[in-house]
Amino acid sequence: MADENTMPILITGGTGFIGSYLAMKLLEKEGNEDDQVLLFDCNPDMRRLTGFNERYKKVSDRVTFVQGDLSSLELVLALFEHKPKSVFHLGALLSAGADANPTLGFQVDTLGTRNVLEAARIYGQRRNMDPVRVIFPSTIASFGLFIAAGQKVKNEDIQVPTTMYGVSKVSSERLGEYYQRKGWVDFRAVRFPSVVGAARGPGGTTVYSTLMIQQPAQNKPYEAYVAKDTRLDIIYVEDAISALIQLHDAPKQSLKRRVYNIAGIRNSDGQAPQASDIETAVQQEMKKPDVGITYKVNQQLSDTVRSFGVLDDSVAREDWGWTGASSGLQKAVNAFFDDVKNYPDRIKAIELY
Numbered sequence: 001m002a003d004e005n006t007m008p009i010l011i012t013g014g015t016g017f018i019g020s021y022l023a024m025k026l027l028e029k030e031g032n033e034d035d036q037v038l039l040f041d042c043n044p045d046m047r048r049l050t051g052f053n054e055r056y057k058k059v060s061d062r063v064t065f066v067q068g069d070l071s072s073l074e075l076v077l078a079l080f081e082h083k084p085k086s087v088f089h090l091g092a093l094l095s096a097g098a099d100a101n102p103t104l105g106f107q108v109d110t111l112g113t114r115n116v117l118e119a120a121r122i123y124g125q126r127r128n129m130d131p132v133r134v135i136f137p138s139t140i141a142s143f144g145l146f147i148a149a150g151q152k153v154k155n156e157d158i159q160v161p162t163t164m165y166g167v168s169k170v171s172s173e174r175l176g177e178y179y180q181r182k183g184w185v186d187f188r189a190v191r192f193p194s195v196v197g198a199a200r201g202p203g204g205t206t207v208y209s210t211l212m213i214q215q216p217a218q219n220k221p222y223e224a225y226v227a228k229d230t231r232l233d234i235i236y237v238e239d240a241i242s243a244l245i246q247l248h249d250a251p252k253q254s255l256k257r258r259v260y261n262i263a264g265i266r267n268s269d270g271q272a273p274q275a276s277d278i279e280t281a282v283q284q285e286m287k288k289p290d291v292g293i294t295y296k297v298n299q300q301l302s303d304t305v306r307s308f309g310v311l312d313d314s315v316a317r318e319d320w321g322w323t324g325a326s327s328g329l330q331k332a333v334n335a336f337f338d339d340v341k342n343y344p345d346r347i348k349a350i351e352l353y
């Protein structure tokens, strides 16, 4: 069996928004100096990583990139020839992409997850290893119907999604639990609210929450497509990846279930931030009242955003000691501005799509 130290950590969707932050975090983490990461993505544009400049240069010899399509079992099986020790399965078409082309959405998001689970099962069994840990990010959009707008969504609330994206996330959650019950993989999943951070891709109905920060940080105006008083559960990307890593590292016996809600930023009154709260935080950061944000409601998008609940993560806190998102809104906006200023080349990547 290969030496654990030289076995890479596989990140599918590794050149994407969350994947790039996760890769840097894993490579820079104290005590991980020997860790290797293996990035798998259909998009070979590495700028979200190389754009970390000196930080990336220091770790680049521990990064391997493999280009490929998750919907091909053959390619995913071949990927496991790199002998990963753990898998973060982040590759997906996001909500806008999956619903614009539901067949592709099904192939990438549903079959792609099945391919990763199946390849992990075959790989683990052939090598007679402990079941491979597969960490998966699901979403608040997996709940859908029967959740009243703004309702606190409990971990075990009913999931009746209305989009191909949501349907595939629920089926991936259930399939992962099945593989787990069979003892084939060590499946662990989180359900994120909207993740905000520099260089997020444009797909998804909640992207305004990122662009309200990113555009002013680049001295560009931004017209939000929701009303000022629209609330949304949002989490800063660094907290999202902390949740992925902490759940990965949690002792098996602490996990009473395999899928966990992760709550986002809360105002002092316990509510999720309104669009106007994001604008205020940007004004504070830029130290001026006019930061170039205007509002023009797109009714359809706005109604969808308003239909989301807010996630209750008490079960993650109880089971594996998740202490909640550490960034409040102002801290998240400050860190976001720093990333835009320090790593502008990462942002260019999203303008390609």
Ligand SMILES: NC(=O)c1ccc[n+]([C@@H]2O[C@H](COP(=O)([O-])OP(=O)(O)OC[C@H]3O[C@@H](n4cnc5c(N)ncnc54)[C@H](O)[C@@H]3O)[C@@H](O)[C@H]2O)c1
Binding pocket: 012, 013, 014, 015, 016, 017, 018, 019, 040, 041, 042, 043, 068, 069, 070, 071, 089, 090, 091, 092, 093, 094, 108, 112, 137, 138, 139, 140, 191, 192, 193, 194, 195, 196, 200, 201, 203, 204
């Ligand atoms: N961003 C959010 O707000 C959010 C919220 C909840 C869950 N998630 C989940 O987190 C994960 C990462 O999201 P992200 O925001 O980084 O999105 P992203 O679009 O930046 O990253 C997804 C990556 O998957 C890759 N990909 C798409 N189709 C592929 C295919 N057929 N084969 C291989 N790679 C493919 C893309 O090229 C992209 O780099 C996704 O599973 C997403 O559903 C994201």
